[in-house]
Amino acid sequence: MHPPTPDTLAALIPDGATVTVHKGDAPDVPMALALALVRRGARGLHVVTLPTCAYPASGMMLDILIGAGCVASVETSGVSLHELGPAPRFTQAVKAGTLKVLDSTCPAVYAALQAGAKGQPFAPLRGLLGTDLLRHRPDWRVIDNPFRAQAAVSADASGDVAGSEVGKEAGDVRGDVAADMARDPVVLLPPLNADFAIFHAAKADEEGNVWVGRDRDRVLAAHAAGTTLVTVEERVPGSFFASEVMAAGTIPAACIGAVAVVPGGCWPMDVKGGIALDVVREYQRAARTDEGFAAWLAAHAHVPMHAPAAA
Amino acid sequence: MAPARPEELYASVVADLLAGVRSVAVGMLSPIPGAGALLARELAAQRGEALRLTILGSHVHSRFTNGGAELFDLAGRGRIDAFFLSGGQIDGQANINLVGTGEYPATPVRWSGSFGSGYLYFVVPRVVLFRWEHSRRTLVKQVDFISAPGTSPPGVHRPGGPVALLTNLCLFAFDRARGRFALRSVHPGHTLEEVRDSTGFDFDGPGGEGDAGAGPVPVTTVPGPERLALLRGPVAREMAGVYPMFAREVFGLGAGDAATPAAPVEGAA
Numbered sequence: 001m002h003p004p005t006p007d008t009l010a011a012l013i014p015d016g017a018t019v020t021v022h023k024g025d026a027p028d029v030p031m032a033l034a035l036a037l038v039r040r041g042a043r044g045l046h047v048v049t050l051p052t053c054a055y056p057a058s059g060m061m062l063d064i065l066i067g068a069g070c071v072a073s074v075e076t077s078g079v080s081l082h083e084l085g086p087a088p089r090f091t092q093a094v095k096a097g098t099l100k101v102l103d104s105t106c107p108a109v110y111a112a113l114q115a116g117a118k119g120q121p122f123a124p125l126r127g128l129l130g131t132d133l134l135r136h137r138p139d140w141r142v143i144d145n146p147f148r149a150q151a152a153v154s155a156d157a158s159g160d161v162a163g164s165e166v167g168k169e170a171g172d173v174r175g176d177v178a179a180d181m182a183r184d185p186v187v188l189l190p191p192l193n194a195d196f197a198i199f200h201a202a203k204a205d206e207e208g209n210v211w212v213g214r215d216r217d218r219v220l221a222a223h224a225a226g227t228t229l230v231t232v233e234e235r236v237p238g239s240f241f242a243s244e245v246m247a248a249g250t251i252p253a254a255c256i257g258a259v260a261v262v263p264g265g266c267w268p269m270d271v272k273g274g275i276a277l278d279v280v281r282e283y284q285r286a287a288r289t290d291e292g293f294a295a296w297l298a299a300h301a302h303v304p305m306h307a308p309a310a311a
Numbered sequence: 312m313a314p315a316r317p318e319e320l321y322a323s324v325v326a327d328l329l330a331g332v333r334s335v336a337v338g339m340l341s342p343i344p345g346a347g348a349l350l351a352r353e354l355a356a357q358r359g360e361a362l363r364l365t366i367l368g369s370h371v372h373s374r375f376t377n378g379g380a381e382l383f384d385l386a387g388r389g390r391i392d393a394f395f396l397s398g399g400q401i402d403g404q405a406n407i408n409l410v411g412t413g414e415y416p417a418t419p420v421r422w423s424g425s426f427g428s429g430y431l432y433f434v435v436p437r438v439v440l441f442r443w444e445h446s447r448r449t450l451v452k453q454v455d456f457i458s459a460p461g462t463s464p465p466g467v468h469r470p471g472g473p474v475a476l477l478t479n480l481c482l483f484a485f486d487r488a489r490g491r492f493a494l495r496s497v498h499p500g501h502t503l504e505e506v507r508d509s510t511g512f513d514f515d516g517p518g519g520e521g522d523a524g525a526g527p528v529p530v531t532t533v534p535g536p537e538r539l540a541l542l543r544g545p546v547a548r549e550m551a552g553v554y555p556m557f558a559r560e561v562f563g564l565g566a567g568d569a570a571t572p573a574a575p576v577e578g579a580a
Contacts, residue, residue, distance in 0.1 A: 023379060025368050051379060054339060054423055055368070078409075078424035082368075083340065083556050086423065097417040103410055105429030105458075107383035114380070126387060127430035129467050130460040134429075136415065183466060216378030273370065 024058025405461025
């Protein structure tokens with residue numbers, strides 16, 4: 001039995017699967033696995049960013065998947081290369097109409113993910129009313145807050161009725177406002193349960209537990225997804241559960257589908273969170289044109305192991 | 312001491328807009344608000360007050376242990392007093408567009424996305440809008456896509472919203488009841504005419520409602536030597552760890568000058 005590699009993990013993700021990826025302010029970017037998906041020729045993926053891919057490495061990874069034709073749709077609150085500017089293949093694909101984007105806002109992604117992780121039918125969220133985000137999301141619903149309505153009714157019953165001492169016309173207007181207040185519209189979001197959560201992490205232990213430190217996003221993603229595929233820098237002996245300090249930042253093996261040991265798997269980040277911005281700049285320059293992107297891909301993706309980060 | 316750079320002027324105005332705030336968060340790609348919030352923290356410390364500051368993307372300035380949702384959870388509970396938002400387009404009703412221009416979804420110009428705006432604009436009491444390109448293509452009559460609306464009808468739960476719009480030409484205040492901006496001050500070297508010519512929406516003069524702005528317009532206060540010393544000292548060193556490109560350009564500092572190293576740091580690989 002051979003140990004898992006990025007390519008064996010990529011082989012587990014079928015075309016058309018829904019996949020969550022992370023925002024990349026921590027070294028959670030599964031670049032090696034993404035490049036393996038490119039090599040596999042994955043198609044029709046639905047990528048949900050938790051809640052954005054707008055740091056240099058995360059934006060670059062999603063941009064590569066889009067440019068390589070792996071992605072049919074992205075649900076996101078933001079895609080960019082951070083300080084370096086727009087993600088070129090993402091921007092191009094939107095303009096060309098070849099990529100479907102479900103625009104969201106960060107807390108909506110988190111709320112839906114939490115509902116998914118808990119097995120709940122929906123999540124309510126404040127805000128969003130009056131936005132074009134809501135207008136373009138037929139999967140989101142607006143209901144009246146059932147608890148607020150109850151509160152308003154009991155306020156009316158106590159005789160505290162708005163407009164009771166004003167003229168009829170003004171009273172009607174106030175009555176409408178009071179009715180709106182009583183409605184208290186609130187947005188409901190469907191739960192997010194991706195087929196796969198994919199991310200990089202610092203280390204796994206002998207039992208297959210994965211340590212992510214204080215980052216709860218990867219814990220939540222693993223709880224919400226059908227299968228969680230992880231690349232790690234290293235596998236260490238023993239169990240993280242032997243230490244209370246380590247256990248607090250650990251995803252139990254029961255929530256993990258497979259782990260591949262891939263040192264430098266979050267390139268061009270390093271596992272301490274540093275980023276080789278020159279690599280991202282070079283990518284950004286190349287990916288401005290179809291030809292440049294193809295050349296970049298040929299140099300970096302069509303080999304089983306990507307180039308390690310420059311020293 | 313070298314005269315104030317424009318970025319230092321804007322950061323100083325941001326610090327003034329944060330007066331009295333106890334908890335402020337700075338979002339993605341917001342180096343000037345970040346510098347302004349750091350300055351506000353220094354000024355608060357001089358008065359013996361504490362300003363809790365969160366800068367997203369900075370490990371040092373993000374004291375969260377419950378994931379990316381924690382900021383939004385805190386904001387929903389009223390625990391974030393101030394935040395900053397920008398827009399590819401901002402209109403006269405303070406609607407902001409972070410998605411793109413033209414007809415959605417295949418927008419000819421596509422920006423990165425709405426980030427937390429569709430929520431934070433509703434729940435954070437003091438939202439400061441900023442835009443460093445004050446022009447008719449950025450400050451428009453009506454945005455092409457509403458990432459977050461400036462105002463909401465009665466009955467919509469809305470403890471938060473915009474209080475001001477700061478640009479490279481001037482400072483506007485926003486009147487939530489009227490859904491309209493009023494000019495507060497024009498930055499040194501610029502004029503009311505220039506602001507009018509560069510703004511795609513109608514706004515009131517400094518007198519507020521009904522003031523067409525015919526009278527004298529205040530000039531934005533330039534930061535004095537004490538503020539500049541704070542900006543170029545402790546603020547600059549913190550900025551070098553969070554926004555290395557900005558710190559190098561504005562303050563001439565490299566990542567090695569950072570007071571506290573924070574990821575991502577260029578060249579750390």
